[in-house]
Amino acid sequence: MSKLKKITGMNLFLPVFCMILVMLVNVIFDIANGNFAFNFFTISLRNGMLYGRLIDILNRGSEIAILAIGMTLVVSASAGTDISVGSVMSLAASFCCMLLAGYGVASTSELAMPLIIGVLGGILMGCVCGAFNGFLVAYLNVQPMVATLILFSAARAIGLLLCNNLIVYVRNDSFGFFGGFLGPIPTPIVIAALCILVMSLLLRYTALGLYVQSVGINKKASRIAGINSAKIIFLCYIVCGLCAGIAGIVASSRITSADSNNIGLNFELDAILAVALGGNSLGGGKFRLAGSIIGAYTIQAITTTLYALGVSTEQAPVYKAIVVILIVTIQAPPFKAFVKRLSAKRELTKGGAAA
């Protein structure tokens, strides 16, 4: 009993447990279909590129992982979530493609501008959106989710405006690189790994992580202790916007176009789910980046499995919404108190029987 408790009490228990569960479902599904049992884990090399379901999950999960980095910081510092990330992704993609193709051009194979300007422009757009959210939350004390609700609906509309209501195609190999392959490895995996590396180095070698957590636990006390709380929250939102910008570029590069209505659709749910699944409290305070990252890939594994089971893209949110509610219910204080009371009662009856 105590050993079980020790395992379930471990830091990364929840995300790792879910990951193993999803893998088991996949193995069972493969066996039921008469496939090779460990089809899920096989990785092969075709045409000099890596193939396999694991690689696919790592590849498709890159955007969620990148978003989860920013979302973790935002949740930790401000006890609220940024629901605009999906829309900001699409805005960054639209802006990037507009710069590369020129305003009002629907399809092009020639770049109107050097690639780097378009990409940096898109990422900068993400930062600006993040700064807007951060300003509202940190300096005007607006509730985080209401503040981000503005961009949640406006960013997509602005993206459509930038693209003149068109889907802008940039059919150029250099632009497709970010969603393509770097040697045998898909580029998104490399980009996600780089982002994770930079962030974890930042958290390890600077006091940023400590500051963010202390602001999240008690904003006033941190201010009295000499931390500029508002500035930290502002910074977190900019980082979140930056991550959304990078994710937007990757997503748009995958399809070499800017589809304002569909890029980043429902990604806010995935990102928040990743943070919650990673064992981080949505009430702010302490956070674990590793948990969020594992959570992000778990979400993608769930999504891929759902698709494999024949659930359509539009229906998938139902299952994810149920998972979200279950996770936050488990985290809720009244539920914890209820479980505690239940187990105490059981102990009591056990003790009574022994006596």
Place this chain on the structure above:
Amino acid sequence: MKTKKMSSNTLLLIITICLFFVMYGAGCVMYSAKGFTHLQTFLNILINNAGLLCVACGMTCVMLTGGIDISVGSLIALDCMFLAVGMERWGMSGPLLCVLVLVIGIVFGLVQGFCVGYLQIQPFIVTMAGMFFGRGMTAIISTDQVPISNEWFVGLANKKIQIPFGAYTNNKGVLQVPYIRISVVVALLVLIIIFLMLRYTKFGRSLYAVGGNEQSAIMMGLNVPMTKLKAYVLSSFLCSIGGICFCLNTMSGNVQQATGLEMDAIASAVIGGTLLTGGVGNVIGSFFGVLINGTISTLVKTNGKLLSSWSNIAVAALLCFFIVLQSVFAKIKERK
């Protein structure tokens, strides 16, 4: 003569009402050639936004408790799809389906309200899950565009209630009598009932008490979780009524229907002077918020050259402006 000191909240409401008249007036001046000055234009705003008005009333009640409900848009999509598929594919009768839709709304609200009130989960997380759940359920029912051709429902939708004044002859020499639809009557009834409820009933007052200060509401002996639960049930119920009104306009079920409606409803309530922190607000303000919303989209449509996303951006900008205004007022109050 006694002069009452004006609070910042009444000031917000007055700004809103002025804004509406200025905007409508500007529309009348700019587009008088396109018939903006006729009474029917104003009635069309009401007809087009009847569903939104119901939703905004419910949203106001939830926001009074300090919560928020962003599941309304997808709940409306679910309602419309249920109505459409129910009538066209399952062959069920119209009135029965309408009742079923209301029941769906109540159940939806019960689950959300339980999570918010009794489990103390953040309203935003709960209703966001509700938002995705509703949209997904709509897709599970059907992913097609399902038009409604049920006789009873079409009759209901086409019923015109004529108004005895404001008639005019159009440029073809035909007398046009201004009219409203059934949905407008329903929406205005909802508005009046909610207004009276908030003002004179125990439940209405306890909504304000819970939103104003939860701690003191508990100490006063109010059942706070129950009040919150009721607020969410009310919101989802009104949203279902709004869904039927909405369906009377669109006459179809579609997965992508009413996307961003939650944003419009929240914007209407906020523009109408409901505080996001709860405890302050009024459905009359929300009514003017809805009218402003409708005027913006009518202006964009009448112009004809602007992209439809402009109305989205304008509403978002307005929402942003009023949120900033609220927080500035709150800061001034704090300093006092």
